[in-house]
Amino acid sequence: MAFLVFDLGGTLMKYQGMPANWSDFYLDGFQRVNDALQLNLTNQELMDACEILRSYNPRxxxxxxxxxxxxxxxxxxVSWNRPSLCPSTLVEYFFDGLKLVPIIYDDTIPFLNLYRAGRGHAAILTDLPSAMPDQLIRQHISKLLPYFGFYVSSATCGYRKPNPAGLQYLAGKWKTKLSELCLIGDEEKDEKTAKAAGCRFIKIDRSGKNPQLPHNLSELSSVLGL
Known part of the structure; x- marks a missing residue:
């Protein structure tokens, strides 16, 4: 059985109401920071922070x-000129302001149970939402982690997709060739990552628009012959 590597967002789960690009929600996060720490920031200072964070947004x-x-x-x-502020504290309040609600797709755990019953190898390979702490997303998907031998984020390997570093890392952990891996994801960057690594790719189309692609993990089971 192949070594399956799963993308996370859009493949196994989603954040309720959040698009792929979260930059429109940055102001909510910084306003939460401002209120919680009573910083009395001006609207311009808040907007400046949003703009700088957007400039680093991979999307x-x-x-x-x-x-x-x-x-x-x-x-x-940097434009706030408040050197005493602890970035770690800002991160906590910022993401609290985004009011993230993680939703694991209904078909995810049944599929993982089926795949695990066949003793298949599985891992998660995910890009963290820009500036999001790794421990926060791990907390949000705690129900999923026991099903995987490895969880690899962009923080783990230091690079984001389509850089193949994450797949290279997993191949090393599994002591197998990259060509033995199969990446399952929902985006073009997932496909580019697999191509860069020289491994197989299967796209999940949860929109249901492409009849030639599996629309969920239940249909993926048939593709994989489970």
Missing amino acids: ICGREKEYSPEYLFEKAI
Whole structure:
């Protein structure tokens, strides 16, 4: 059985009401920071922070190198001129302001149970939403983690898709060839990642628009012959 590597967002789960690009919600996060810490920031200072954070957003700038949340928030608030602020504290309040609601797709756990029964190898490979702490997303998907031998984020390997570093990392952990891996995802960047690594790719089309693609993990079972 193949070594299956799953993208996370849009493939196994989603955040309720959140599009692929979260930049329109940055102001909500920074307003939460402002209120919680009683900083009395001006609207311009808040907007400046949003704009700097947007400049690092991979959906906008296309960056592959990963940066820590603390680094990104330190850059974002440079115009606030408040050197005593702790970036880690800002990160906590910022994401609290986004009011994230994780939703695991109904077909995800039944599929993983089926795949695990066949003793298949499985891993998660995910790009963290820009500036999001790794431990936060792990907390949000805690029900899924026991089904996977490895969880690899862009923070783990230092690079974001379509850089193949994450797949290379997993091939090393599994002590197998990259060509033995199969990446399952929902975006073009997932396909480009698989191509860059020289491994198989299966696209999940949860929109149901393409009749030639599996629309969920239940249909993926048939594709994989489970």
